[in-house]
Amino acid sequence: MNDKKIRTEEKAGAVPVGAFSEAERVKKKPESDKWKKLWGKIVRSRQIYLMLLPVVLFYIVYQYVPMYGIVLAWKDWRPKYGIFGSPWVGWKNFEWVFARPELGRAIKNTLIISCLKLAICFPLPIFVAILLNEMNGTGTKKCIQTAMYLPHFISWVILGGLVKMILAVDDGVINNIISALGGERVSFLNDKDAFYPILLFSEIWKGTGWGTIIYIAAISGIDPSLYEAATIDGCKRGGLIFRITIPMITPVITVMFIMQLSNIMNAGFDPVYNLYNKGIYETADILDTYVYRLFMEDHREAVSSAVSLFKTVVNFVFLIGGNIITKKINGYSMYSID
Amino acid sequence: MRKENNPNYYAKLVDGKIVYVKRKKTSLFDVVNYTVLGLFALICILPIVYLLLLSFASKADYLQANTLVFPFHFNVENYKVTLYQDNIFRAFGISVLVTVLSVGYSIVLTSLGAYSFTKKDVPGLKFIFYMIVFTMFFGGGLVPFYLTVKDTTGVNNLASIIIPFGVNTFNMIVLRNFFKQVPDSIIESCRLDGASEFRILFTFVLPLSKAGVATIMLYYLVAKWNDWYWPAIFLSDAPELAPMALKIRQGLNNERGEGLGGGWDTSRVFPQGSNAAMIIIALIPIMAIYPFLQKYFTKGVMVGAIKS
Numbered sequence: 001m002n003d004k005k006i007r008t009e010e011k012a013g014a015v016p017v018g019a020f021s022e023a024e025r026v027k028k029k030p031e032s033d034k035w036k037k038l039w040g041k042i043v044r045s046r047q048i049y050l051m052l053l054p055v056v057l058f059y060i061v062y063q064y065v066p067m068y069g070i071v072l073a074w075k076d077w078r079p080k081y082g083i084f085g086s087p088w089v090g091w092k093n094f095e096w097v098f099a100r101p102e103l104g105r106a107i108k109n110t111l112i113i114s115c116l117k118l119a120i121c122f123p124l125p126i127f128v129a130i131l132l133n134e135m136n137g138t139g140t141k142k143c144i145q146t147a148m149y150l151p152h153f154i155s156w157v158i159l160g161g162l163v164k165m166i167l168a169v170d171d172g173v174i175n176n177i178i179s180a181l182g183g184e185r186v187s188f189l190n191d192k193d194a195f196y197p198i199l200l201f202s203e204i205w206k207g208t209g210w211g212t213i214i215y216i217a218a219i220s221g222i223d224p225s226l227y228e229a230a231t232i233d234g235c236k237r238g239g240l241i242f243r244i245t246i247p248m249i250t251p252v253i254t255v256m257f258i259m260q261l262s263n264i265m266n267a268g269f270d271p272v273y274n275l276y277n278k279g280i281y282e283t284a285d286i287l288d289t290y291v292y293r294l295f296m297e298d299h300r301e302a303v304s305s306a307v308s309l310f311k312t313v314v315n316f317v318f319l320i321g322g323n324i325i326t327k328k329i330n331g332y333s334m335y336s337i338d
Numbered sequence: 339m340r341k342e343n344n345p346n347y348y349a350k351l352v353d354g355k356i357v358y359v360k361r362k363k364t365s366l367f368d369v370v371n372y373t374v375l376g377l378f379a380l381i382c383i384l385p386i387v388y389l390l391l392l393s394f395a396s397k398a399d400y401l402q403a404n405t406l407v408f409p410f411h412f413n414v415e416n417y418k419v420t421l422y423q424d425n426i427f428r429a430f431g432i433s434v435l436v437t438v439l440s441v442g443y444s445i446v447l448t449s450l451g452a453y454s455f456t457k458k459d460v461p462g463l464k465f466i467f468y469m470i471v472f473t474m475f476f477g478g479g480l481v482p483f484y485l486t487v488k489d490t491t492g493v494n495n496l497a498s499i500i501i502p503f504g505v506n507t508f509n510m511i512v513l514r515n516f517f518k519q520v521p522d523s524i525i526e527s528c529r530l531d532g533a534s535e536f537r538i539l540f541t542f543v544l545p546l547s548k549a550g551v552a553t554i555m556l557y558y559l560v561a562k563w564n565d566w567y568w569p570a571i572f573l574s575d576a577p578e579l580a581p582m583a584l585k586i587r588q589g590l591n592n593e594r595g596e597g598l599g600g601g602w603d604t605s606r607v608f609p610q611g612s613n614a615a616m617i618i619i620a621l622i623p624i625m626a627i628y629p630f631l632q633k634y635f636t637k638g639v640m641v642g643a644i645k646s
Contacts, residue, residue: 041459042461045459047536048454048460050535052450054450058447066477066482066483070479082485132375144376147379147382147383148378151382158620162389168610171610173388173405180405205382208378237365295480304479304480
């Protein structure tokens, strides 16, 4: 476009001003045409703009307006003056919180929980999906699937209550069994070393069945002729699993893995918040719960904003990195529009 | 099919002759497979079954029990306590109201956005899309969001837990992937017949994407029904408006209010039992809807997640 413009100008310089040749007029036309075309497109899309209006308004009011609030991280929050009226304090909030041992502890626990989830909770749905695919009885399969998806719909509040009920010291089922067998009652929920197993078990219970859906979908997308060909070539069941099923769903596994990996700073607020207690912060407190407590309990709103900004920025870097890798592998990114 | 080609038969040499023997249908692998998966499925539902048993048990059962509590003295006192003392009827009604309104509002707003983003050749559409996706990862934080809600809908009213939660960006992307599967020819012929975009969306595209709508409906519904976090923040000074999920959280944390009325038999009530009763009440609506949506959501998650 620029190129054309320059050429037009050069030519315009060569002939007397105001004396445009016929050829000149033809050449100039595309330029005005473009704007006309754009305008035409805009007019034709007016209904779409009208449809988008409420959505865009929603995002502006509830997502973009609150974004001014990140300045709070550099301010001394005084509710009376609002966010703009509160005095600037520079990096004081960050300095204060980075000097606290709680933040280091929360980062450490967040990373540990994320890595444990990645190592244990991530492969399980793949495993279960492959096993499910090997089932032939449709009736049994349906029943098992229905039962497996169910925990996904139970909230963490309820699940947290359930876990506490089952593990309670004086009347929990597990402790009842232990004491019936002649053992000592154990206070699982106050044991800081027991927190990770409890959390992981709850996550597995809630998420494994639901997690299989995407892999089942991927497996059902495999071309059946591949299996037929392999069977004719003498491939047995194990061979079919390891030489066809797993290689064919590897791209999906990779994408899911990268998505999980880029979420590494999110160890999950709900599960931890509903399962931990004051006595086991040492192993259980994560960034999200720390931010929440700073806000709701300590009323250090500005510090809470600072920590949450720190988390968001780190997360954002991971996400963009993950997205670039996914795009390389898959040819498309999760969050694009084409 | 001839036995030589049939995979259900295998060749065996008997007295110098080839004999085709039918394969045994169940191998060891099958046995192990069915057992493992069956056990896992059992583990998934057992806690819920146990809660059900617990909720109908009486205090005598609870005190006699060595390991598991079984309802030998079947009674509904636990439910009575929950319903009267915790004012659960009201909370249940509020939850239903909020969930219905909120899901309706979300579906309309989300489908408007999702349909718009299936279009090509709309100037600025891409920019708007990326601006919206950006909000998935970046936000202002709790304080400014709270202040914005306070300025628009006010707090301590039900609008404050509905209006600010209209669109979930992820759900919008999922629905958009469904809408993209509606053939262009249908939309084009509707347009030639003079239908407006709104009409095309609500009378053709939405009914053709039933699985997609059912899927995101389920997402919105479950999220709203189970949400205690935002009600705890926005309804902090209006405890009479607390929905079910918040009540359960308070109940399980022994933050119960003193209620009047009822006439339950205190000798039959125990905390575990009344907690179980409360949980069961909260699970009823989800259990009721789940079977109807199940056939859709499996397909829904698949199309939403894997773009082909």
